[in-house]
Amino acid sequence: MVFKLLRVIRSAGRVAEPAGSAPAGPACAKAAALGGSVQLRHVDAGSCNGCEVEIGSVFGPVYDAERYGARLVASPRHADALLVTGPVTRNMAEPLRRTYEAVSEPRIVVAVGDCARNCGEFAGAYGVHGAVADVVPVDVEVPGCPPAPEAIVAALRGLTGR
Ligand code: SF4
DSSP states (O other): HHHHHHHHHHHHHHOOOOOOOOOOOEEEEEESSSTTTTEEEEEEEEOSHHHHHHHHHSSTTTOOGGTTTTTEEEEEGSSSSSEEEEEEEEEHHHHHHHHHHHOOOOOOOEEHHHHHHHGGGGGTTTTEEEEEESSSOOEEEEEEOOOOHHHHHHHHHHHOOO
């Protein structure tokens, strides 16, 4: 059984998408301080989880964002940047603010998806406090509902410059 599995793994080969050319320029002014890698803390501020599925793909074997120097970390104290999804719900406004304050400089915020940018489908809903920019300063926006993994990868490559 184990040998059969190893044979399948060996025959599958590399599944990652071709890297494509490096970004033309930085995604934001603060990106210059990163030096080629970015540690990201993901915050779901009220997403439907569609954006999380795409972020999962971005860090999976096909899009493999780690090869460009982007890594997800478990604590904001280990992060240089936040990857925020969803409209910010009333319950998540204060946790998002505190998480932002715990991130190291240059403290970049990437708003992923239309909900994060402008509340998207949830604009005007009872439990929604506002867009991400209504709570913390946003440096990079990735439009889409949900954004394609390629668009998220492009934004992250714009931070690392790789
Ligand atoms: S942008 Fe779309 S996929 Fe992402 S959280 Fe909003 S509704 Fe869900």
